Amino acid sequence: MRFKETFKYISISCRKNLIIFYISSLIFSFIITLLAVLDGEEFYLRTDVFSFMMVSIVYNSSYRQNKLMLLQNGISRKTYFWAELSFIGVISVIFAFLENIIFLIGNLFIKNINIQITYNFICKIDNSNLGVKDYAISLLVELGMLLLLISLFSVLCKLLDRFGNIVVFIFFILIFNAALIIGLFGKDLIFIGDILGITNNKIYRLGISTVIVILLLNTASYLVMRKSAIRLSL
Amino acid sequence: MNIRDDIDKPIFVQIAEGIEEAILSKTFAEESQIPSITEFSVMYKINPATALKGINILVDNGIIYKKRGIGMFVCQGAVHKLKEKRKNQFFDNFISNMVSEAKKIGITKEDIINMIKKEYDNGKN
Amino acid sequence: MGKIELRGISKTFKNTVALKDVNLTFEENKIYGLLGRNGAGKSTMINIITNCCFADVGKVLIDGETAVENDNALSKVYCMSEKKLYPYYMKIKDIFKWSKNFYKDFDMEYALNLSKDFELNINKKVIEVSTGQSSLYKLIIALSVNTPYLIFDEPVLGLDANNRDLFYKKLLEKYIKKPCTMIISTHLIEEVSNIVEDIIIIKDGIIIENKSTEELLNSGYTATGSYEKIDKFANGKNIIGEDKIGSMKSVYILGKPEKVPDGIEITKLDLQKLFIKLTNS
Numbered sequence: 001m002r003f004k005e006t007f008k009y010i011s012i013s014c015r016k017n018l019i020i021f022y023i024s025s026l027i028f029s030f031i032i033t034l035l036a037v038l039d040g041e042e043f044y045l046r047t048d049v050f051s052f053m054m055v056s057i058v059y060n061s062s063y064r065q066n067k068l069m070l071l072q073n074g075i076s077r078k079t080y081f082w083a084e085l086s087f088i089g090v091i092s093v094i095f096a097f098l099e100n101i102i103f104l105i106g107n108l109f110i111k112n113i114n115i116q117i118t119y120n121f122i123c124k125i126d127n128s129n130l131g132v133k134d135y136a137i138s139l140l141v142e143l144g145m146l147l148l149l150i151s152l153f154s155v156l157c158k159l160l161d162r163f164g165n166i167v168v169f170i171f172f173i174l175i176f177n178a179a180l181i182i183g184l185f186g187k188d189l190i191f192i193g194d195i196l197g198i199t200n201n202k203i204y205r206l207g208i209s210t211v212i213v214i215l216l217l218n219t220a221s222y223l224v225m226r227k228s229a230i231r232l233s234l
Numbered sequence: 235m236n237i238r239d240d241i242d243k244p245i246f247v248q249i250a251e252g253i254e255e256a257i258l259s260k261t262f263a264e265e266s267q268i269p270s271i272t273e274f275s276v277m278y279k280i281n282p283a284t285a286l287k288g289i290n291i292l293v294d295n296g297i298i299y300k301k302r303g304i305g306m307f308v309c310q311g312a313v314h315k316l317k318e319k320r321k322n323q324f325f326d327n328f329i330s331n332m333v334s335e336a337k338k339i340g341i342t343k344e345d346i347i348n349m350i351k352k353e354y355d356n357g358k359n
Numbered sequence: 360m361g362k363i364e365l366r367g368i369s370k371t372f373k374n375t376v377a378l379k380d381v382n383l384t385f386e387e388n389k390i391y392g393l394l395g396r397n398g399a400g401k402s403t404m405i406n407i408i409t410n411c412c413f414a415d416v417g418k419v420l421i422d423g424e425t426a427v428e429n430d431n432a433l434s435k436v437y438c439m440s441e442k443k444l445y446p447y448y449m450k451i452k453d454i455f456k457w458s459k460n461f462y463k464d465f466d467m468e469y470a471l472n473l474s475k476d477f478e479l480n481i482n483k484k485v486i487e488v489s490t491g492q493s494s495l496y497k498l499i500i501a502l503s504v505n506t507p508y509l510i511f512d513e514p515v516l517g518l519d520a521n522n523r524d525l526f527y528k529k530l531l532e533k534y535i536k537k538p539c540t541m542i543i544s545t546h547l548i549e550e551v552s553n554i555v556e557d558i559i560i561i562k563d564g565i566i567i568e569n570k571s572t573e574e575l576l577n578s579g580y581t582a583t584g585s586y587e588k589i590d591k592f593a594n595g596k597n598i599i600g601e602d603k604i605g606s607m608k609s610v611y612i613l614g615k616p617e618k619v620p621d622g623i624e625i626t627k628l629d630l631q632k633l634f635i636k637l638t639n640s
Contacts, residue, residue, distance in 0.1 A: 002430045005460050013446075065446045071411055072444035073461035074433035226428075229412035237553075242627045244573070245553060272535045281529045281555040282535050288524060293520075 006083035007076050010066065011090075014059050018091070026102075034164040059088075060157035067228065077225045085218060092146040097144060137157070137203060144220050151217035158224040243281055249288030254297065257308055258316055265301040268306045270297065295319075361387045361507055363436070363540070367549075370403055377403040378564045381417070385432050385508070385540050392555035392572070393544040399545045400564040402440070405512050409438045421508070438463065439501040440512035441494070451496045453480040455503075473499045473529065477522060489515035498526055502533050510533035510542045515550070527554060552630045562638045576628060579587050579613040583622040592623055599601035601638035609635055624639065 070080050160167065235252035237245060256262045271278075274285040289306065292298040297312045309315075336346055368381040374556070377399045385391055406412045408419050410426060410433055418425055421432040445454055451474075460464040473490045474481050477495050488496070494516050501509055515523045531554065534541060543551055552558075558575050560568035568575065582592060589608045597613040611632060616625045 003435060008460060009457060032365060062446075068444040069446055069457075072438075073411075073458070074409070074411060074430070076430050076433065077427040078428050079430050188542065194598065227405075239549065239553070244519065244576070273530065275535060276528045276531050278553075279524075281556050282531070284553065284555055 001079055002075055003083055003086075006079050007086060008071060009070070010087045013066065014062060022095075022115075056153045059150075060154055065156055067225070077228065078222075081222045081225050084154075088150050090148065092143055092150070095146060096142040141203070142182055142207065143205060144214070147214050148210050148217070151214050151221065155217050155221040155224060156215055158221060158228075213232075237280065242300070245278075246288035248285050249274060249278075249280075249285055250291045253288070254316055255268075257297065257312055258320075264308050264309050264310050266311055267307050270305055280286060360520070361408060361422045362536060363422075363508055364420040365404070365408070365417065366420070368404070368407060368414045369416040370412075370414050372403075374603065376564050378407075378414070379537060381561075381564075381566055383566065383569065384398035384636065387507070387540055388408045388538040389412045389557060390534060390541045390543065392551050392557045392558045393542055394548055394558060394559065394634060395544075395561035399561045399638070401561055401606075402512060403564075404531065404561070405438060405510055405542075406442065406545060409436060417475055434462065434509040435506050436510065437501055438510040438512060439505045439514060440510075441516050442512075443485075447486040449486065450482055450484050451479070451488070452486070454496065455481070455500065456501050462504045462506060465500075466503045466505060469574045471497050473502060476529070477525065481593075491519065494518055495522065497514070502529055505537060506539065508540045508542075510544070514543065514545070515547065523550070526637075530554070530567065545574070548631050548634050560634065560637060569635060572630075574632060575633070578615050579611060579628045579633065581609055581611055581617070581626045581628055581632075582619075582623050583607055583609045583626065588620065588622050592620060600632070 006106065042106075071077075235256065237248050237252070241248075243251070251294055253262070253268060256268075257264075271282050271285050271289065274280070274289075275282040278285075283284050289298060293300065296315060297305050299309050327329050331345070338340075363385040365381050368378055368613060369376075370378040381400075381404060393401050393404075396416050402434075403412070407414045408421075410428060413427065418427070420426065421429075421435055426430040426432045426436075449457075455465075455467060456499060458470075459467055461542075469502055471481075474496075477490060477499065479495050479499070481496070483492070485493075494514065495518070498511075500631060501511060515526060520524065520561040529548070530541070545551055552572060555572055558568065558570050559566060570578075571591070582589060585606065586608050589610050593610045597614055600609055600611045602609045611628060620624055
């Protein structure tokens with residue numbers, strides 16, 4: 001298994017874009033939050049989700065190029081899948097940590113910024129005290145959420161073409177505000193939301209349902225990759 | 235030496251004969267080194283196995299010998315051996331064809347003998 | 360001994376049978392010619408060996424291991440083809456670097472020297488090079504990668520005469536210095552017939568010939584003479600084709616020439632003609 005070499009290729013080939021997009025979304029988040037806070041609003045724009053979305057788009061739109069490059073170099077689709085998954089895992093962990101570091105830094109300037117544990121873009125600045133356990137949970141939740149989103153994005157991008165990437169982007173935003181949408185669209189959705197742990201903030205349910213969905217999405221992703229063959233006329 | 239695809243002789247035979255010709259014309263002197271398989275192969279764009287086959291004919295006939303790790307050399311007495319071989323083949327290669335061609339176009343035996351005398355006496359090759 | 364084996368490989372694309380029950384063995388350190396007309400199935404076969412597409416039936420074994428989705432087996436094969444498989448934005452020298460990453464035995468120094476010999480600017484991006492240069496950098500990688508098995512799928516596409524000549528010379532140099540199995544897939548028989556040891560001819564997905572170049576050349580002969588004499592001579596023989604030139608007729612016959620009457624000239628079989636005759640429907 002030439003896993004190491006494949007991982008190296010995936011990480012280096014999108015390294016530049018990753019950094020550019022992350023910093024861009026950091027700046028973007030910072031500006032929006034600053035404007036909001038100066039306006040007297042008590043919310044801030046999460047950096048991790050937005051930057052992750054940007055990264056996802058960049059990363060997944062290079063799926064086809066990467067696939068061709070790796071097949072040319074004798075790498076199996078299986079190895080590609082595991083290297084990709086590992087890469088995504090690593091990036092998710094890094095992003096989740098960075099997000100929490102930003103909170104800690106933010107706390108130096110604005111007393112008691114706390115996050116509301118939810119799947120939303122926008123977080124309410126909450127002045128109640130959160131302990132270490134809460135931070136740990138928030139980290140895991142963020143991680144789960146990021147993995148979930150990129151898994152979804154990943155499998156959709158593999159199935160759709162370039163235009164499809166834009167559709168997926170919009171879809172992403174909608175998924176992101178699932179709690180809001182569920183709230184808007186009625187009782188039936190709330191029922192589903194409750195089971196999955198989205199609407200009632202039941203962390204364990206949220207965790208389990210997230211893990212199950214991540215597994216399903218990545219299985220689908222693998223199956224799509226496995227089936228892909230290079231057409232003769234390119 | 236020229237390797238040609240369009241003539242009937244197999245490539246390895248052409249290689250062998252080309253080297254023989256070079257030995258007879260003293261281009262490759264006795265006990266001197268001849269180009270390697272690699273050089274023949276690359277120069278004429280042929281598979282080394284083919285070049286080797288041609289060389290091996292000469293090795294079997296005692297014209298070339300191989301020195302391990304160094305290369306291939308022309309045997310001592312190779313020129314003599316080749317001359318003998320060519321003498322034996324001379325009749326079949328040249329005389330038979332010449333006489334049958336002469337008969338075909340009406341040149342007499344005496345004409346041929348005169349022509350041979352003329353050629354031998356003018357400009358000694 | 361190491362070898363690549365194809366056992367009972369069949370592949371159908373929608374309604375077309377691309378390959379039918381292909382059984383082949385490629386042995387260690389030999390140069391093979393894979394000949395066939397356009398669409399005969401050569402590229403499909405190569406794609407199957409290199410895990411780019413999957414056979415419907417049958418298996419490919421590389422040194423005894425199944426090739427499908429097997430990194431270890433696949434690391435022993437490198438295929439050079441006209442397919443655009445490298446990222447369009449990548450510089451050629453970076454492609455060399457990545458080749459080194461994936462193939463441990465890639466000789467970077469040799470690759471850089473070859474680039475100079477072929478006058479290739481390796482700072483150009485994939486999208487900036489011409490067809491010929493595209494073939495060149497892929498050829499350079501193939502010659503530098505040092506895997507036990509090398510496949511060249513139409514290697515000289517777009518190459519001018521000088522570069523073609525140089526390519527064959529470099530190929531032979533490499534083969535002698537660092538032997539490996541080479542499979543050259545092409546329809547340019549005249550160019551490769553002196554280089555390849557064994558020839559495999561594929562027609563409509565079926566292997567119709569698989570023998571050494573020598574055997575193939577010796578498998579038949581050309582008989583030329585007047586119409587009358589030729590028709591009489593060729594009667595009952597295994598004729599694979601004929602050509603008429605004015606009042607003379609040439610017949611291509613499989614077998615050994617015997618009891619050749621006067622007025623008929625026997626010459627060797629032209630490999631190009633043999634190929635055309637064998638692969639014509």
